[in-house]
Amino acid sequence: MAFKQLALVAFVALSLGACEEDRYRGSARHHIPIPSATYTLMSEKGMNKDQPILIRSYKKESELEIWKRKPTGQYALLKTFPMCRWSGQLGPKVREGDRMAPEGFYAISPAQMNPNSSYYVSFNMGYPNAYDRSHGRTGAHLMVHGACSSAGCYSMTDDQIGEIYALVREAQNAGQKAVQMQALPFRMTPENLAKHRLDSNIAFWKNLKEGTDYFEVTGDEPQVGVSGGRYVFNGSTGDPSVAQAVQQKRQQDETQVAALVARGTPAIKLLYDDGDQHSSFKTALVAGGADSLNRSASWGSRDVGVSRPDALTIGPRVVVLDDKGKAKATIRATSADNDAVLAAVSAAATEPPAAKPELAKAEPAKLEAAKPEPTKAEVPKPAAAPAATLLAKVQPGGAAPAPVAGSFTTASEESEPFYRRALSFVPLIGASKPAETQVSAPVASVVPSTPTNVRAPLPPRRADKLRTTRLEEPAAAFASQPVTR
Known part of the structure; x- marks a missing residue:
């Protein structure tokens, strides 16, 4: 009984x-309710669900932050979410169909909340805003949504977007008229600014930094306007002492940038195959295969046929620039992590001249095509092992065998699953320990003199979608509105 x-x-x-x-x-x-664990976290930090919030997102780091305004009037970080997918490159969205996720300062009103999204729930960022319109930029319905798939949006898992959506909703229900979203290419640190100092977008990024500097100095959200094709913050009504403190921070950062350049920090441009995702998701993808994004209960994601799964290689290509901003070498990094990028550049610099890519005057995307063919005796040498990457930080544990730098898929490997071939650089494949305990000293792989041209097929059920659906405009992106990103 x-x-x-x-x-x-x-x-x-x-x-x-x-x-x-x-x-x-x-x-x-x-x-959707706010999870009980998040209520506990808010209580521990002296916050509550009704307080205003602010969102900050970072492409390179693939992270999204939720900040809460405490009774003191200053914002404090509540929680950081690893981002499951973003598409395109670093830089602002310019035109419809370019797959770029917007960068800038956006405002999310209650009218922009979409509980009927085909991607679980979502909210519209408000692109194009006044700044985008002043530059003639096109596109619409750029969202933060679920499903871990992107064609110009910031995409989270269903569970993540449910929690973020609930936090935004409760703040709006308590009277917040608009939630500011600071969509940034990377964290505005002197290290990032030094490395990207010759990127074609650097003037725009420095303009964004004026607003983030104000936020970091005061703990309050900047009042955003547009004048002369630039963002302006707090107009002429700001406190002179605050303006002086912000200016002082800017000068200190510029001094640090100059010192980093003097110490030999290389000028680079990152080129992604098509966006990226946080390394914790990439690790799980390698361990679980192509369908792990769709079947994982904790992610709550499903196949929506938008993201390019073939683009999820281990890290971006790093284009090393000369003093005039011209490309002189292209290296594949193990990840977008700062240490991994610098280690890749350092490893390339130690290669003998014959193994280095030739100085090319072509566009960065054409660098590899312009390289001379190697002889049979020329075998790419393993690069020096760099410092720990973001993968190692996320997945602590024992070491696994490191892959050989510069290795590429060949015809004899076609029988292997696609994601294991496309992400063969990741040091978890073939390890004897469980995936969650693996750590490997990453290897920065130098692109060989002549690239190996391999067409890796997509998984069968995704291939049909990608052949019949325009990537820029998925057929069923949102139930309540068309997608014209």
């Missing part, structure tokens, strides 16, 4: 759990 009672209790508990999951999958998705 006791056994039957226990079984009944277990059945009821499971049924309630299932109902709780399904409850927020239909028309009631607008009422």
